[in-house]
Amino acid sequence: MSDEWQTYRDDTRTPCKYGRNCYQRNPQHHSSFKHPPKNLKRKNENYRPNKKRYKLTASPRKDVNDTNKDLDHRDTQGDIGSVDQKTRSNEDNASTSKTDLDKGSCDDNIVIKFPEILLYHDKSDHNLFKELFLVEMPEDFFKFYKCLEELESFEKVLSSVNLELIGPYDLLLGKLPILDNKDLYLVHWRFFYDPPEFQAILKKNGKSEYHIGYFRDHPDKPPQFLASCDSSKDCSITPMAKNIFATIYLYLQNEKNTSPFMSIACQKLMDKVKKWAENHGYPLEKYDMKERQAKIQTKTFHGAGIVVPYNKRTQLGYRNLVETDGNLKKMFSKLKSAKTQKEKDDVLSDLQPVITYANIAVDECDFGTGLEAGINLFCSGIRELEASALSSLQAAYSLLKRDEFAKILQAHLKYRRKGPNLSVLSINEK
Structure with a gap:
């Protein structure tokens, strides 16, 4: 074995997928991945991989160490590949969860065994939001709830404009049960098309799948905006406003114009929301999509x-x-x-x-x-x-x-x- 080849074999970096034919010119790529010596001929110069038809499956994969051994063997044959171990580890997690997906995914008849007597979380403990939902709730989330508490029977007031509080608001309402399976909190009021970045907090009453929620780019950072989605139609997420007061105000404006039977109730709540927003310094502006497009x-x-x-x-x-x-x-x-x-x-x-x-x-x-x-x-x-x-x-x-x-x-x-x-x-x- 030549000194160049031995140096390549001893290199602990991940082999580049493209081997000698690598087209990458980015210095960071070449510092991250190892490439075989170019002056060594392939042992099988006429080798051509067979074209195959692939299926998107999550079949069990080999252990990472076994895979690396295979790659070292392939290096000597000239058929170079690379494995990012962190990525492969995540793919393995997906493979192991495939059984769970087959059992429960897209299944309207999923069943869970609940305790015979349900106990409920302490609604005054705000630390539970991060623990149960894995994200922090923004300040306007709590401010809006405090403003609602000023109203008599605020749930009826919301119902009069075809709205109800859902998701993390159930914790403040004392309606969130204590469950052993923590995964269930992550799917509490999570609609079919809601990606992990989107968290529903309000919905239209009844059989409607129209809902409003916070959209985050990162779980550890504040939401970028509130948006709406109707999962009965498609996966579209429509930004509305940067705070919940402006979002509710915009929703009420639209309902007032499209639902004449609710116009009076909408106007009454609009007046309340406008006053609350002014008192707490929240602008009633629609979200500017130009700001989003730049990001x-x-x-x-x-x-x-x-x-x-x-x-x-x-x-x-x-x-x-x-x-x-x-x-x-x-x-x-x-x-x-x-x-x-x-x-x-x-x-x-x-x-x-x-x-x-x-x-x-x-x-x-x-x-x-x-x-x-x-x-x-x-x-x-x-x-x-x-x-x-x-x-x-x-x-x-x-x-x-x-x-x-x-x-x-x-x-x-x-x-x-x-x-x-x-x-x-x-x-x-x-």
């Missing part, structure tokens, strides 16, 4: 966009997916309408390169690409794509230090349900 790398299927660290000089942090949104939507549509397994396999095979290249992008520090791919797969609402969505997002969230979002997503996909009543207490009891 995001791409819109994603839900439209609210994603924000990740991006270095303009090195162009590290995000690159476009290999397929346009339009083409992806066509593939998802074909998958939904597929009537045979062969038809499904054909579409899944076409989708595989999108996921593969997104994973390569993550390996090369373009974490936003993995985040975009995972969000789009999740927003498709297709069960066959959930394991791939989980794998992509777990890797991206971990590398972006957004691990709380990964936990929320895993719980959501395990108990993912459709419908207007997504309270944890609405899950059927055995």
Whole structure:
């Protein structure tokens, strides 16, 4: 074995996926990944990999150490590959959770065994929000509740304008039970299309799936805005305002104009909300999407966009997916309408390169690409794509230090349900 080859073998860095044919010119890439000596010939110069049709599955993977041994063996054969161990670890987590996804995902008949006697959390303990929901609630969340308490029977007042408090507000209302399974708090009023970044706090009454919630780019940072979504229609998230007072005011304006039978009730509450906002210094302004456009790398299927660290000089942090949104939507549509397994396999095979290249992008520090791919797969609402969505997002969230979002997503996909009543207490009891 030559000295150059021995040096390459002893190098502890991860092998580059492209080996001698690496096209990357970024210095950071070459400092992060090892590349084989270029003056050594392949042992099998005529080797050509067979083209295969792939299925998007979460099959069990080898142990990381075994994989690295395989890569070292492949290096001597000239077929070079690379493995990012942190990413692979997240993919393994997705694989182990595949059984849970098969049991519960997209299942409206999920059943949970609750205690015979339910006890409820102390509504005065605000530390519970972070413990149970993995995110801190902003100041306006609590201010709005205190203002509501000034009203007599405020739940009836909200009901008169077709609204009800949900999600984390149930803790302040004393309606959140003490449960052993902490994952259930993460799916309490989490609607079918709600990504981990979106947390519902209000909804329309009855059978409507229209809901309003906070949108965060990072679990440890304040929400960027409040937005609305109607899961009975699609995954679209529509920004409304930066604080809850402005959000409710805008909602009431719209309801007043579209629902004449509620116009009087809407105007009364609008007057109250305006007074509260002025007293506490909250502007009643609509969210300016131009501000958001300057921050995001791409819109994603839900439209609210994603924000990740991006270095303009090195162009590290995000690159476009290999397929346009339009083409992806066509593939998802074909998958939904597929009537045979062969038809499904054909579409899944076409989708595989999108996921593969997104994973390569993550390996090369373009974490936003993995985040975009995972969000789009999740927003498709297709069960066959959930394991791939989980794998992509777990890797991206971990590398972006957004691990709380990964936990929320895993719980959501395990108990993912459709419908207007997504309270944890609405899950059927055995």
